[in-house]
Amino acid sequence: MEGGDLFQCPTEVLRKINGFIRALVVDLGHNQRLSIAVDRHRIFCSDSSGNCFCSSDLPYGIEIVSLEKEGHACRLYILLRVLMIIQQLLLENKHGSKRDIYYMEQSIFTDIVSVAQYILVVEKESVFQRLANDKFCERHHCIVITGRGYPDVPTRRFLRLLVKELHLPAYCLVDFDPYGFDILTIYRFGSMQMSYDAKLLRVSEIRWLGVFFSDLERYQLPERCLLTLTTEDKKKVEAMLSRCYLHQEAPQWRLELEMMLHKGVKFEIEALAAYSLSILADAYIPRKIQGGHI
Template sequence: MPLHILIYCSSVLPNGKEILTLQRENHVHRLDVLLRVLLIVQQLLQENRHGSKRDIYYMHPSVFSDIISVADYILVVEKESVFERLANDQFCNANRCIVITGRGYPDIPTRRFLRLLIEKLCLPTYCLVDCDPYGFDILTTYRFGSMQMAYDAKQLRCPEVCWLGVFPSDSEKYCLPQQCFLPLTAEDKKKAEAMLNRCYLQREVPRWRHTIFEA
């Protein structure tokens, strides 16, 4: 969001003094960071020196380690191609959200980053995956953790994640053509049956099990 939209100036005071009013508390932090960076750039120019972004960070590490966002929600997408399409369409600017992808099954850094954002920003989080057993498995990896790292599930799981779709019922709801669908293979069905026996599906989100049956 442009800075001039966030700041209002009033020159009603005498002697040329002005009142600076910010719409939100986090805008104060953003202005503070901007002014600090501009001051560092000015000093570098005056001294004819060069500096990297890393150098600037370590001059004020406490300032740059607060996570501030004006987003309304977090969207996790399964595929990198979907992420790139949303980026090209400037989806985040139009909808004020943070989009994340693990490019399939998410690695540990991606899951830790998502966990950090949810804890610090307290934003609603939605996950969009394919309507197949692998997409569903990716969804459960974000929300409940992976079977291979069950011992570290508390630090990596994101129970706040909501399933946005795609659902089996979406085919009729949005009148999708039949050529958009692929039949489930024997391996797909075997994987789906194995997932149905997972304890967290029976205990925490039993309605998800019924959705899998619909597929």
């Protein structure tokens, strides 16, 4: 069964909806598998030749929505429910906006469904873009989030919501420096400035994926990747080492922080690209997911 362009006169739209639902009922009556072909659209691609004509107004291939596919049942239900609302509006000769439909059936739009296997939080946008270019989410079935440095409240609330609703493991990838570590602790324990809301924002299940000091040797990173801790960096590390939750809840994290101070060095996530731009997507993150996190 195929979906079509419904941007026509009301009578034509109503005729197509009726025909679509009638065909669906016939298929079900003949014990055929429920599947719907819908047009796919896009607003960008990776064509660097300059000859691309991407447009959200033009279809780009077909997607099959079927009960046979994981996570598609909710999409089918929403599609059919919205079509029924539009059908009723047309029969009554009434006008309704998309926002009206949202409030009429608000419950169906708040079920979060995903086929992802885990959530990956990355410290900065440059790493996020690197993973996007390597199509990391598609290859590894995951959700990637970035707070662009220190995360704001909406980012932290969104992450907590995903973990709570989807029951997925969450991992965090930050620089091996005092500020990366501080960002990591904000995700897990909350921030000092909003300590009164820590229970509503923190994700206590989040695990530290990297980068670690041991990665220097494991991935044979050149000396030029190392940076010396500044006096300010050392003061920040010493202050963080005194935090009680590192003693009580994350002693392994504290050991990594102590190593940073003892060695007096730091390095960024991007240092892993010294030999390959795609090392994060191809090797580092998959290996860490399998057992290299703390």
